[in-house]
Amino acid sequence: MTKGLATRESTLNPSALAELLAAVGKENVLTTVEDRVCYSYDATSTRQRALPDVVVKATSTEEVSAVVKVADKYNIPVYPCGARSGLSGGAIPVYGGIVLDTTRMNRIIEINAQDLIAVVEPGVITRRFQDEVAKYGLFYPPDPGSAEFSTLGGNVAECSGGMAGLKYGVTRDYVLSLEVVLPDGSIINTGRRSLRTVAGYDITRLFVGSEGTLGVFTKLTLHLIPQPEKVEAVLAYFHDPEEAVDAADGIIVGKGIIPRTLEFVDGICIDSVRGYGSVDIPEKARAFLLVEVDGDKDVVERGILGVESACREGGAFQIVIARTFEEREALWAVRRVVSPALFKVAGRKLNEDICVPRSKIKEVVRELYSLGKKYSIHTACFGHIGDGSVHVNFLYGYDEKEEAFVDKMLWHIFRKVVSVGGTITGEHGIGTAKAEYLPLEIPPRELQLMKSLKKLIDPKGIINPGKIFLP
Template sequence: MSLEEDISRILGRGKTSADPEVLALHAGDKWYASVLPELVVFPESTEDVSLLMRYASSMNIPVTARGGGVGYVGGCVPVRGGISLSLERMNRILEIAPEDGVAVVEPGVITADLQREVRALGWFYPPDPASRKECSIGGNIATNAGGPRCLKYGVTKAYVLGLTVVLASGEVVECGGRTHKNKTGFDLGDLFIGSEGMLGIITRAVLRIIPHPEAFSALSVSFPEFPLAAAAVQRILAGGHLPSALEITDSFTLQAARAYLGESSLPSGSRGHLIVEVDGRRAAVKEELDSLCALLEECGATDILRADTEEEAEAVWQLRREFSYSLKATGMTKLNEDIVIPRSRLVELVEFCEAMHRETGLDIACFGHSGDGNIHTNIMVDDYADPEKKALADACVDRLFHWVLACGGSITGEHGIGLAKAKWFREAVGEGAFHLHELVKTALDPGNLLNPGKMGLP
């Protein structure tokens, strides 16, 4: 009996596929690596996942769980074949309970869909990864996803109250619950947040929701030089402001945006750009925007576009979302590294990247979440298939990561480790923490069946 026949017998018909096109679709994510699984399985319940893992454990078959497949680090590449476990059919919003401040969802729920349903009731689920229209809640939890608004509201971890998790053995474990405070025993749920599917498979999540702010407003701010924009970030925060988002963009990205969107999209003299979003009660937001405009003028801003309504603010954000597409429109391969540095090192990061550009000829674009130091540093390569250019670009990534670690930073703020950053993981966390990762992995997945080969672990 084949693997597909075995699993169909256990789970029922219609939940598996060995079609070559389906296998290819589940062989990787937005990173360049891919490996074909032997079979794709589409569970529809926690029981399905539990039965599958009991079988896989007994037969020593690797299982790689998959959400929306929009990651950037090869996190869902089934490097040892076996089963690709797609959670796309487990996509129900089970409950939205404003009276408890929670939403209960399955892992395949698309983030933007949850936000829309919660918003219709006057509530707010803040985590906002750029791929929120495609990415799933389960994937967000597995990578502890962030986004622009995590400056004020925090990353996904801050909104996870409870999890249902299937372990490698097939055992179903409940972690946490629906209360907003819970200090009963170890915080086991935190083990699975950011674990990239290597410790267990999340099949249900209880998420914290909060009242939706009455108003959102934003500023699109241009500066003649990047250091002025970086200095303005410090002035904003030191001045007692806590924006819901604070984004910065360098000159290369701005040039690419003008070429892609048209010269009128941004002031021609802009070599540094900020987006500042504030939210809250309408009167307070207006007052804060007035104060921020005055402060930014003092900081040397040459152009300030004020978006007073949520609709106008959305137009500002649409420009920000086009930055990545603008870089792709250059025709170059974009190596997108989501490094994090102390905020005070923003100018040094851009200077470091400019120095690498002068040495190598490779363009490097920096933009992202300046409020928390999470800057998407994109090494642009005109022909990544060329072995020499690939080696040059890869060497730049290595230099970037070592510089970031020397600054007390992190090699990833949102995307995770996966395959792409496994080479640097041990150095990034240190020997003691790496050993703890090994111990936890062995304890929860002794057969190394769940998403094996990631994070530089065996």
């Protein structure tokens, strides 16, 4: 797919180009090779690339609709995109055609504190939205690690999760209604502004997590909740990763505490971030838990005591408590750099986002480490283990033999995850990166049903073709 990338001429039908220019204006249509190359990839670690024929930047629902109508008329694929921080190839234009960039649709249209809702355009950056609603004393919990740059449209398309998933759920739990441009260019509004509706099938939920394959979102109505009064954090160091996993159980099951965040980081990750920021990580730490508790002052006080004692009972040999925002931020600064820091271990990193029932985490992590030993490939784990999400990382060099080993290990781990009732993707989606593994998890009849839904909504395969399902 990458071969000849930078030299491939656009094959766009000239009449289609003229109609696109008329629809959005020439300043919103990019045709140079330089511009097209910039839209040929996302953040997927396989660095897959494919050149679009044209990039169109839309600024309104009407423009999106007009662009999709041109695509429908001339049978041109349309690839919607936000910040292109996706980790499964969702925004990559694998069959060329039009990349439809919605980042200029970035207005926060309404924040309604009484109804606990906000109406936004899809290009709003997640963190900006969280900061804006916070001014009203409100909280939008879905908090992917990419919140500083990813868009809400991308978050909805991927049903992004994040650190606060255990207590507050994921993006799907906050989407009330969507304005969607369908593959024929028509516009629908799913759901309602009310916090509940059970009228008919839940079309909104079908679109959330559809990875941009069923339509282009042009407006989102999102649910908000009040900001908790207080947040405090505990960082607990362990000699052994399994102690940390047990301590996580001790917090939830033993003490009955549902923390706001419950992050696990193993020894190889710790070695990669040691010396970064202001946190002095003890030499003998082979795992840590970063746990936040939120709520009223009394709840937080009791929660922090409970977390501290569960960690000590679980074997923690050192504990740090962060009471202020600045103290918490210092701890998060270290946690946030874990993923990129792993590149220090070997030139390449494959980061998979499995999720399993919490009771199976130890079994799966043990299997990963033993595969690493068997094939002499570095492996590392970190993640939101409160809800069973574990990022399993394969760290390897530019070497064909190692590449083949990683491929074997990946199949093995995915089979294991599915066998214990888990999923091969709890966050990043299938896209192109995991299409070949999807049949491991989804049985044939269900897979057929999914493909039929795609065909029903998008009979010509206009929107984001080449994703989720193998051709």
